[in-house]
Structures are given as structure tokens and as C-alpha cells.
Amino acid sequence: MEKYVIKGGKKLSGEVVISGAKNAVAAILPAAILSDEPCVIENIPNISDVTIILQIMSEMGANVRMLNKTTVEIDPRTLRNIPVPYEKAKLMRASSYFLGTLLGRFHEAHVSMPGGCDLGDRPIDQHLKCFAALGAAYTIDGGMVNLTADRLVGNQIFFDKNSVGATINGIMAAVKADGLTIIENAAKEPHVVDLANFLNSMGADILGAGTDVVKIRGVKYLRGTNYSVIPDQIEAGTFMAVAAATRSDILIKNVIPKHLEPITQKLVKIGVKVEQFDDAVRVIGGDNYVGTTVKTQPHPGFPTDMQPQMAAVLTCAKGASMVTESIFDNRFRYVDELRRMGANISVEGRVAVIEGVDSLKGAPVKATDLRAGAALIVAALGAEGVSEIYDIYHVERGYENMEEKLRLLGADIEKVDEPDPVASEKKARKAI
Ligand code: EPZ
Numbered sequence: 001m002e003k004y005v006i007k008g009g010k011k012l013s014g015e016v017v018i019s020g021a022k023n024a025v026a027a028i029l030p031a032a033i034l035s036d037e038p039c040v041i042e043n044i045p046n047i048s049d050v051t052i053i054l055q056i057m058s059e060m061g062a063n064v065r066m067l068n069k070t071t072v073e074i075d076p077r078t079l080r081n082i083p084v085p086y087e088k089a090k091l092m093r094a095s096s097y098f099l100g101t102l103l104g105r106f107h108e109a110h111v112s113m114p115g116g117c118d119l120g121d122r123p124i125d126q127h128l129k130c131f132a133a134l135g136a137a138y139t140i141d142g143g144m145v146n147l148t149a150d151r152l153v154g155n156q157i158f159f160d161k162n163s164v165g166a167t168i169n170g171i172m173a174a175v176k177a178d179g180l181t182i183i184e185n186a187a188k189e190p191h192v193v194d195l196a197n198f199l200n201s202m203g204a205d206i207l208g209a210g211t212d213v214v215k216i217r218g219v220k221y222l223r224g225t226n227y228s229v230i231p232d233q234i235e236a237g238t239f240m241a242v243a244a245a246t247r248s249d250i251l252i253k254n255v256i257p258k259h260l261e262p263i264t265q266k267l268v269k270i271g272v273k274v275e276q277f278d279d280a281v282r283v284i285g286g287d288n289y290v291g292t293t294v295k296t297q298p299h300p301g302f303p304t305d306m307q308p309q310m311a312a313v314l315t316c317a318k319g320a321s322m323v324t325e326s327i328f329d330n331r332f333r334y335v336d337e338l339r340r341m342g343a344n345i346s347v348e349g350r351v352a353v354i355e356g357v358d359s360l361k362g363a364p365v366k367a368t369d370l371r372a373g374a375a376l377i378v379a380a381l382g383a384e385g386v387s388e389i390y391d392i393y394h395v396e397r398g399y400e401n402m403e404e405k406l407r408l409l410g411a412d413i414e415k416v417d418e419p420d421p422v423a424s425e426k427k428a429r430k431a432i
Helices: 022-034 048-059 093-106 125-133 164-174 190-200 233-245 257-270 304-314 335-340 370-382 402-408 421-431
Strands: 002-008 013-017 039-042 063-068 071-075 108-112 137-141 144-148 156-158 180-184 205-207 213-217 226-228 249-253 273-276 280-284 293-295 320-324 344-348 351-355 364-366 385-390 412-417
Touching (some): 002 370, 022 093, 022 233, 093 144, 093 164, 125 164, 164 180, 164 190, 233 304, 257 304, 293 304, 304 335, 370 385
Parallel strands (some): 364 385
Antiparallel strands (some): 002 385, 249 280, 344 351
């Protein structure tokens, strides 16, 4: 079982280059199935979610070829529409995107219910509402979502809930449907825009991505493309939180500053300095931070995927801070782990109240999901003493080479592989 061992309290310095966006590539790779020609996709991060998606596509018969470490060529013409199995689909939420892309291309899809971070209830009712509006019938049988449609016809769809996944799935299902589809109350995240730009570069006709209303006029043919994925604004935000927590001066390169706006504003408000350049931000941590309020919202509000990392910074901000999670039911599972490091946090439903302490102390802690793991890394780097972070597989799902990037900034972090104490005890008992 791998863990990070981090000796905190060190000032960091230097620069870090941000990788391609996990949540953009999680949509763009499956969307390549819609193409009638091979596609080349660049700037893909080397993370386990990407590996799983490419494995699923090649097992379905697509010709998947890594041209270099961050570039993949996908020829979907040989792909067969076989079910996406539970053991793969349960590993990530993005497996739901195979529903939209397979339906869009074959008018049929069979995908196991998606998995992903345990953040509370994560239904797919808005996805199904969208597919049905386009003419698909669905059943859920033995954990498999089955979609079939004689034909897909454009329609007007209003999402009751602002959903990134449902917006992305709706665009993919509609892109080759007959006629015009209008999606209202659409999600506006940068990765929704990136998907639309990718499909439009292949000849799709998508207008309004990034606004509340997305219009998709169905086309018959999608040509190949050579497309580069946007940088990951959540990875960039995480390194901004690292600079704040360690009170360091760090240059974060390969970013789109506009995507970081809500994160920048909150960090500046508590006392962090941020200098913006064309494709980089310089983050200068301060000696004293003041508490603030954070309420997660759909883009362009403060991103829920940065809520745990921001809370980790606020544990050492003077006074009280209040963090409201308005997207997911249960995104405070990391709080217990921060308390083990001396954080003073109380949680009531979707609100966490943080009383700032002078400093956290290193402790053994466990990542409960991807961004919770990121928050523990932020906290451990700023804490006095040594922390051990277990279950780091969560982190490696969404952050490319996290420990190397931190080591290059001067962090004292090591990945250690040690037997799982519970598993080895069971094995020892069996051996007797
Ligand atoms: C995407 O999840 C991201 N995952 C999440 O990132 C991110 O937190 C989330 O969007 C919000 O930005 C990927 O892109 C792979 P939603 P998604 O549909 O699509 C409810 C990370 O850390 N809802 O926008 O699942 C849902 O329960 C991950 O990188 C319905 O009720 O999020 C939630 O409360 C974590 N019915 C809210 O909407 C539906 O049909 C937002 O969910 C769909 C969603």
C-alpha cells in the first residue's frame, strides 16, 4: 500500500508546470468515438483515469496509440459497441460519458452505473432525462444502464439541476442527432467549453458552450482533428493552495488565469499575493492570513473541486472561516483527517466553520477521495513535523507526478510502498 511521507514546515520555491485538465480529457477521449476519422489529442495527463478510459476504448476495438507521453492517436472506426463493464466503470465518474458518446454514434449504449469519488448522492437522472428527450429509451438492469434509440432527434432540454456531466453527455448525444438541440441551464465549466471546441474542430455545430444555453445542430460526419486539451485549473489551484499553506513564492506555468479567477480572488482576500501573466500565475504566500467565507458554486463560482484544498489553507487563517458546500451532499469527509493534524473545524450539514490555529502538526492521515487527498497534502506541507498520507491512489487518479512536481519545488515528500497492516495481519493469521 503506497503512502506519501511529508516533512512539513519548509518554504518552497521555483516553478511548476500544470498538466492537461483531468475533467476535460475525461470527456474528450470518449467523445473521439463519435469521429469518422482518426483523432490526435495532445496535452493529456498521465493519470489513472486516462489509463482506464484508453483501456476501455481499446478493449472495445478502437485503435489507440500513444504518440508520446502526452499525445494519443485514437482511430474509433474499428470500435465495437460492447458493454462497458462494471469493474472498469465503477472506478470513475467519467465512465458515464460512454453513455452519451456510444448513444450518439450507435444509437445504443450499455454502460455500468458510474463510480467516482464518494461525495454523497450522485444520481444520473438529468443525463437520462436528456437522452430520453432526444428519443432514447432506457432501462437500468443489474447495475447496467441500457440506452436504445431508433433515431435521435434534436429537442429542447431544460436541466432541473446544473450538471457538468449531464451537459457533456447531452452535447455528445446531440452532436449527430437530426436537427437542433437546445440545452438550457447548461453547466459552464471550462471543460464543457473544451469539449465543444474539440467537437467543433471536427466539424460539429455547437454554439454557446460556456453559457447557460448551448445549441447543437446535428451533423452527419465528423472529420479527424489534432486537438490540445486545456490546462487543469484544479491542479493549478491546488498548487496555489500549496504556495499559500507553505508561505512560499511559486510560479505556476501553463495555466489560463481566467479559469483561476474565483480561486485567485479568495486567496487574495485572505492575504495571499497573486501576480497574473499570459499563461502563468505567481503566488506569494504571506505570514498572516485572515479567515473568510467560501461558498462553492457552479462555474464561474468557487469550484467545489477546490473546497477541501482551500479549507486546508483556512485552518491556519486568523479568526473564523465558513465553508459552504452547495454542490455535493458530503464533501467534508477530509475534516476528520485535518482534525488529527490539530485543525479546529466543526461541520453542520453542508457548512464547515473553521477556527484558525497557529499551525497544524504532522500526523498519519488517510485520503478519502481525490481532492480530500490533495487537501491533506496541502495541510501536511504547511504543518510542523512529519505526516503520512495513506490511500494515495485517490490522488494519483487526478494529479500527474504530484510528488515529483512538489520535490522540484523543494518539498520533503517521499512515496513509500509498505504492506497494508491489515492485509499482512490477515495473511499472517492464515499462515499459522
Ligand atoms: C463533475 O462531476 C466532475 N467530474 C467533478 O469533479 C466535479 O466536482 C463536478 O463535475 C462539479 O463541477 C468529472 O468531470 C469527471 P455534476 P459530475 O453532474 O458531472 C447532482 C473531481 O474532483 N446531479 O455537475 O458528476 C450531483 O449529485 C471531481 O475532479 C443530479 O442530481 O458533477 C451533484 O450534487 C469530483 N443529477 C450536482 O448535481 C444528475 O443527473 C453536480 O453534479 C447529475 C448530477
